[in-house]
Amino acid sequence: MSSNSSFPKNEISIIRGKCLVLPGNDIDTDRIIPARFLKCVSFTNLGGQVFADDRSELKGAHPFDQKQNYGASILVVNDNFGCGSSREHAPQALMRWGIRALIGQSFAEIFYSNCLSLGIPCATGSEHLIKDLQKTIEADKSQVWELNLKHENIKSSENTFNLTLETGPLKMLLTGKWDATSQLISQKKNIEKTKKSIPYLSNFDITN
Amino acid sequence: MSKGTLYDKVWDIHRVADLPGGSAQLFIGLHLIHEVTSPQAFAALEEKNLPVICPERTVATVDHIVPTISQKRPFNDPLAEEMLSTLETNCAKHKIKLFGIGSGSQGIVHVIAPELGLTQPGMTIACGDSHTSTHGAFGAIAFGIGTSQVRDVLASQSLAMNKLKVRRIWFDGQLKSGVYAKDLILHVIRSLGVKGGVGYAYEFAGPAIKKLSMEERMTICNMAIEGGARCGYINPDQTTYNYIQGLPHAPNFEDWTKAINWWQTLASDTSAIFDDEVTFDASQIAPTVTWGITPAQGIGINECIPTSESLETNERLLAEEAFSYMDLKPGKLISGIPVDVCFIGSCTNGRLSDLRAAAAVAQGRHVANGIKAFVVPGSERVARAAEKEGIDRIFLEAGFEWREPGCSMCLAMNPDKLIGRQISASSSNRNFKGRQGSAHGRTLLMSPAMVAAAAIEGKVTDVRKMLGSIK
Known part of the structure; x- marks a missing residue:
């Protein structure tokens, strides 16, 4: 299954949709997208392959296969989600399945920066709060939630949970500057200047 | 900061x-x-x-x-x-x-x-x-x-x-004979956890690190990420300069002195301030083997697989998942667990010194019946250098396969894969569920010498006994 809604672009401030709870600590990127699916020169087909092995193991009972979770756009996980390999195929697979934001106790570093490069916010909360949020979501899976980046919270018609977003990434998402390429290129002069000042690129004639 | x-x-x-x-x-x-x-x-x-x-x-x-x-x-x-x-x-x-x-x-x-x-x-x-x-x-x-x-x-x-914080991980003492860089880093990850390093760069330092070769240092920094640290480093010293000198892309002869002069300024100052500091005693580290589904679920070769009750509350859920996936009994000694496949290679342990250490164990012995054991050099240069020393022949005579270079069964994006519920002794870096190519495959991480020992005995074995380091 894949999402019909378009991929993130420009300013990202509100993500509205159903939440999907995926419990467990230390869920690594090999589980999110097993290595055999990395044999591709394009990310296009990854959506259907997300959690392939875990899902086939659970024969339809995996959260990504449960009917009530179809169309969900916010994934709620626990601790150290996305650890392991740097494969961007992991957030790409989640995004192409339909996920547009993640909430969890914590995220692995490279996974987090890969999500940011795609315009997918990763918000965090305490262990207690995340478990509470997960319980509330599970009680009514059809509930529509609104993740508000500016207010750093997620709300349903009945509940509000306060979350945290790292200042830098939050600013990048709110201003639409999460896609770094153009900003980086615009520093062409400074890039050249830095390059000239680096000893190993200048026969070690410069000492900083 | x-x-x-x-x-x-x-x-x-x-x-x-x-x-x-x-x-x-x-x-x-x-x-x-x-x-x-x-x-x-x-x-x-x-x-x-x-x-x-x-x-x-x-x-x-x-x-x-x-x-x-x-x-x-x-x-x-x-x-x-x-x-x-x-x-x-x-x-x-x-x-x-x-x-x-x-x-x-x-x-x-x-x-x-x-x-x-x-x-x-x-x-x-x-x-x-x-x-x-x-x-x-x-x-x-x-x-x-x-x-x-x-x-x-x-x-x-x-x-x-975004700039990372820096944690210095200091190692007093020296690694004992039969204990390798792989054991040291598995010990660190076991102690600080798979997310202990999130937000940090790890500086590895101290007398035990100073004494390591460049290849051993690479094994340690390679697995910093398994401890959650995106980057790990060791201050350059004479060992570093000696390694680089004469390599195809090393600084030119006329730049060499200038290069060393600059490199010498890079090491952390004696007055440097770290965001965090941790100390280990390298002499206390034993050959280390993982029993679970994260690189932090590891123990010394003479220890028993932990029971749920012996673990911190927050570690229990994952441990239960690991017991069930690995089909290993809590409370049982890790030593003696039978293996099916033995893999020596990867970016963690596929260099010449790794192959030498494993060959020293394999020499004059033979892979146990029914065990598939194979050696994958990390590069064409490593392969040719090993062949020049006769390391390939030692492995072949001992019943190991000698392969061409690649990532191989570390992540199984190629024909090298576990089948079904096979359990491997592996010198690679990850023991995640399904990592080695079978959704039910199981991985025990250890040093290349320990993998060779497991191949010979057909089960997890303390390599120090085979090397005569301990009785």
Whole structure:
């Protein structure tokens, strides 16, 4: 299954949709997208392959296969989600399945920066709060939630949970500057200047 | 905030600008690319009609998807063939040096860059692979990136980064005989956890580190990421300079003294301030083996697999999941657990000294009945050097297979895979569920010498007994 809604672009401030709870600590990127699916020169087909092995193991009972979770756009996980390999195929697979934001106790570093490069916010909360949020979501899976980046919270018609977003990434998402390429290129002069000042690129004639 | 550390110094030298989002733009001195995480990045460049701005600072090889039995082109797997030919096309088009199969220098990206002298102290190094932390062994700041960031580096030779904190991990004492760098890093991860390093760069230091060879240092920095630290490094010293001297891409003869003079300024100052400091006693570390589904679920060879009750509350759920997946009994000794497959290789432990250590165990012995054991050199250079020493023959006579270089069964993106519920003794870096190519395959991580010992005995064995280090 894949999402019909378009991929993130420009300013990202509100993500509205159903939440999907995926419990467990230390869920690594090999589980999110097993290595055999990395044999591709394009990310296009990854959506259907997300959690392939875990899902086939659970024969339809995996959260990504449960009917009530179809169309969900916010994934709620626990601790150290996305650890392991740097494969961007992991957030790409989640995004192409339909996920547009993640909430969890914590995220692995490279996974987090890969999500940011795609315009997918990763918000965090305490262990207690995340478990509470997960319980509330599970009680009514059809509930529509609104993740508000500016207010750093997620709300349903009945509940509000306060979350945290790292200042830098939050600013990048709110201003639409999460896609770094153009900003980086615009520093062409400074890039050249830095390059000239680096000893190993200048026969070690410069000492900083 | 850290001050005066190697990380701070290298960061400052490479800082291009401060970005509006609050992060810094960091110049990347060396960009390593391979067939798996680069095709989409090149495609994105074309879409935006952007050039590769520093092809001369970009180096490519092919490692993840290459078969290790026959590397004849075209590969049997059309997807693997497509990935390699895409890399070849992209490199030719953008004038990027590619160390391809048969070039004499192809191999796992984290093995070839150091052995070619591309990796040097004080560099920033990025690669679309989490084990890029390996290069930190030279006093470089090296880290894994995703494909969008590969695109950014190709287009701008720089990255938007947030500065990490620095934790110094100090090792007093010395490793005992039969205990290796792999045991040291597995011990660190076991102690600090798989997320202990999130937000940190790890500086490995102290008398035990000082004494290690460059290859051993690479094993340690390679697995910093398994402890959650995106980057791990060791201050450069005479061992580093000796290793680099004379390598194909080492600084020119006339620059050598200037290079050393500069490298010497990079090491963390004696007055450096770290965000955190941890100390271990290297002499207390035993051969270490993982029993679970994360690299932190490891124990000393003479310990028992923990019981749920013996663990912290927050570790129990994952431990239960591991007991069930691994089908290993809590409370049972790790030593003596039967294995099916033994794999020696990977960017963690596929270098010449790793093969020597394993060969020393295999020599004059034979792989146990029913065990599949194979050795995959980390690069063509490693393979040829090992063959020159007769290491291939030692392995072959002992019943191991001797393969061609590649990532092989570390991540099984190639024909080397576990089958069904097979359990492997592996010198690689990850024991995640399904990591070695079977959704039910099981992995026990250990040093190459310990893998060789497991192959000979057919079960997890204390290699020190075979080496005569202990009775």
